[in-house]
Amino acid sequence: MTTVLAGIDFNAPAHEVAQLLIGTVLLVDGVGGRIVETEAYDRADPASHCFTGPSERNGAMFGLPAHAYVYRSYGIHWCLNFVCREEGHGAGVLIRALEPLAGLDRMRERRGTDQLRLLCSGPGKLCQALGVSRLNNAMALAAPPFELIARTGPAELVAGPRIGISKAMEVPWRFGLAGSRFVSRPFR
DNA sequence: CTTAGGATCGCCT
DNA sequence: GGCGATCCTAAGC
Numbered sequence: 001m002t003t004v005l006a007g008i009d010f011n012a013p014a015h016e017v018a019q020l021l022i023g024t025v026l027l028v029d030g031v032g033g034r035i036v037e038t039e040a041y042d043r044a045d046p047a048s049h050c051f052t053g054p055s056e057r058n059g060a061m062f063g064l065p066a067h068a069y070v071y072r073s074y075g076i077h078w079c080l081n082f083v084c085r086e087e088g089h090g091a092g093v094l095i096r097a098l099e100p101l102a103g104l105d106r107m108r109e110r111r112g113t114d115q116l117r118l119l120c121s122g123p124g125k126l127c128q129a130l131g132v133s134r135l136n137n138a139m140a141l142a143a144p145p146f147e148l149i150a151r152t153g154p155a156e157l158v159a160g161p162r163i164g165i166s167k168a169m170e171v172p173w174r175f176g177l178a179g180s181r182f183v184s185r186p187f188r
Numbered sequence: 189c190t191t192a193g194g195a196t197c198g199c200c201t
Numbered sequence: 202g203g204c205g206a207t208c209c210t211a212a213g214c
Contacts, residue, residue: 039206074205076207079207122207123206125208163207165206
């Protein structure tokens, strides 16, 4: 099984994969859009779920690269990560926001809003819009229902501190597509 | 515009 | 028993 998908080698540091993912298109069962915001988390990172080692919840992060790690946030929302592997350790990239492109009607139905900007502008929102749940945990990104499509041209990136964490707040591992109005919060 | 609080699950100390 | 890689709503300025 290859670790290369959409021209990206997932057997690489999470902060590199996080940048390469910006601009690629993610579909789940034909529903999705362009990735415009990501965050990287790795094994040496106190803010990461894998920092303290494998557990029932984070096991997928220590599994195969180019697979999904889905966890429940605040007991309510689902969040989707792409598993990377650095030096044999677990790491992941949190998918934080998409620019909606395909399956808009299904997204509107699942999200309960007509406003394009509110469909996928956050990790919990995009999982709801794409129908991602625990069922998708540890699934290969190379096979249905997942589909990852390489970007056609270069992407201009912006970076900043990650959102919603209380540790390692100085690490600038939040990445976005410059100028996109579909990010969860503006970059400054 | 900003801030505060509630929902609610699983892991951690 | 505490605390999140969140989101929504309501209230305050």
